[in-house]
Amino acid sequence: MGSEAERCNIRPLSLRQACAEVKAPMIGAYLHIPFCAYKCHYCDFATSTRTEEFGKRYCQILEREIKDRLSEAADKPHISTVFYGGGTPGLLDIEYLNQIHGTLLKNIVLLTDYEISLETNPETVTREKAKIWREIGINRLSIGIQSFNDSELTALGRGHSSTDAIKAIEIASDVGFDNINCDLMYGLPGQNLTSWQNSINSFIKLANKYPQIKHVSAYGLELSPAAPLIKMIPLGSNAYPSEEVFEEQLKYLVTALEQAGFMQYEISNFAKSGYECRHNLNYWKQGEYHAFGVSAHRYIKPYRSSNWRSLGRYLDDCLTNETCELIDQDLARTEAVMLGLRMNDGLNLKLFKQSYGEDLLDTHKEIIEKLIAHNLLAHTADRLKLTILGQPVANTIIGEFLQ
Numbered sequence: 597m598g599s600e601a602e603r604c605n606i607r608p609l610s611l612r613q614a615c616a617e618v619k620a621p622m623i624g625a626y627l628h629i630p631f632c633a634y635k636c637h638y639c640d641f642a643t644s645t646r647t648e649e650f651g652k653r654y655c656q657i658l659e660r661e662i663k664d665r666l667s668e669a670a671d672k673p674h675i676s677t678v679f680y681g682g683g684t685p686g687l688l689d690i691e692y693l694n695q696i697h698g699t700l701l702k703n704i705v706l707l708t709d710y711e712i713s714l715e716t717n718p719e720t721v722t723r724e725k726a727k728i729w730r731e732i733g734i735n736r737l738s739i740g741i742q743s744f745n746d747s748e749l750t751a752l753g754r755g756h757s758s759t760d761a762i763k764a765i766e767i768a769s770d771v772g773f774d775n776i777n778c779d780l781m782y783g784l785p786g787q788n789l790t791s792w793q794n795s796i797n798s799f800i801k802l803a804n805k806y807p808q809i810k811h812v813s814a815y816g817l818e819l820s821p822a823a824p825l826i827k828m829i830p831l832g833s834n835a836y837p838s839e840e841v842f843e844e845q846l847k848y849l850v851t852a853l854e855q856a857g858f859m860q861y862e863i864s865n866f867a868k869s870g871y872e873c874r875h876n877l878n879y880w881k882q883g884e885y886h887a888f889g890v891s892a893h894r895y896i897k898p899y900r901s902s903n904w905r906s907l908g909r910y911l912d913d914c915l916t917n918e919t920c921e922l923i924d925q926d927l928a929r930t931e932a933v934m935l936g937l938r939m940n941d942g943l944n945l946k947l948f949k950q951s952y953g954e955d956l957l958d959t960h961k962e963i964i965e966k967l968i969a970h971n972l973l974a975h976t977a978d979r980l981k982l983t984i985l986g987q988p989v990a991n992t993i994i995g996e997f998l999q
């Protein structure tokens with residue numbers, strides 16, 4: 597029996613053949629793979645643990661959706677970033693992933709300076725799989741580590757340990773990934789400031805050993821009413837860190853990561869210089885993107901639309917949108933405020949005025965002065981930025997600009 601690469605008929609050259617040197621606006625492509633090995637207690641994403649039952653059919657339908665949606669355009673779209681998100685795309689049988697990726701490449705023009713990310717969890721990273729991910733052109737691996745404390749991982753319902761996370765980084769680095777992202781989480785039940793500091797310190801030790809780690813996404817736990825964790829540990833329980841501890845956790849995160857060379861460029865994202873996630877930057881800068889798969893959202897101006905969130909509906913009818921919304925000037929303005937204030941570069945007031953005809957320093961003078969006086973907001977070089985004190989209350993501050 598041949599290797600997995602032979603069995604799947606992997607041809608690395610096909611990627612190079614699909615690439616082109618074209619100066620075009622940045623457009624991304626998102627592909628949603630909804631399968632997970634288990635359901636984490638905090639998650640309300642559109643995921644399914646029935647990979648065996650639905651995996652093959654899902655991938656066939658996804659390929660059909662890619663072909664049909666992209667064939668509607670007069671020309672193949674020029675794509676510079678591709679993101680396999682989920683779910684756990686790393687769980688997918690390599691044969692299916694290769695087929696989907698091949699179909700995508702046939703229907704787009706991939707720009708030479710591409711970024712192709714794949715999300716996975718530590719326990720799915722095997723040497724053989726990781727090698728094939730590299731061979732088919734994935735050049736950024738995003739690993740859901742969440743915590744280096746095993747009891748916190750158990751409380752979240754994660755199916756891996758901190759040892760699995762370290763092993764996954766070692767394998768990914770060994771097979772040639774030189775742009776690895778680690779996901780971390782704070783504000784967890786049972787987590788205090790010291791255990792969070794220990795997790796961050798373990799991460800920094802690992803990042804020093806493996807300079808291939810270039811990026812960190814660190815999210816404060818936010819639970820939707822549908823998250824199973826709420827039933828297990830109700831909101832308001834003492835098990836969750838207090839607001840003060842949550843703020844201290846964020847401060848420690850920002851300071852420790854910056855000292856380790858990971859600069860914050862968005863509230864929840866940190867990168868070594870030049871390794872900011874280009875796919876996400878495109879979202880935050882209100883750029884266009886195609887999207888395929890159950891519950892996937894696309895933005896091809898002027899419409900944002902989404903596929904069916906129900907796996908069954910999507911499998912029956914992958915080309916009908918569940919939602920479709922015209923992004924008019926009002927909505928674009930709202931999003932520019934929300935996204936701009938989350939970025940460390942801040943909201944560009946001059947550009948905002950050019951785009952929406954509104955001088956925020958005029959229309960929101962009072963609130964801006966109040967926020968600056970409380971050291972929650974800073975106004976420098978024609979930009980408005982959240983301070984470190986403003987970041988934990990970002991949603992409240994943003995809300996002030998939406999009125």
Ligand code: SF4
Binds near residue numbers: 632634636682683
């Ligand atoms: S692995 Fe990720 S997508 Fe899957 S259930 Fe857990 S949090 Fe949700």
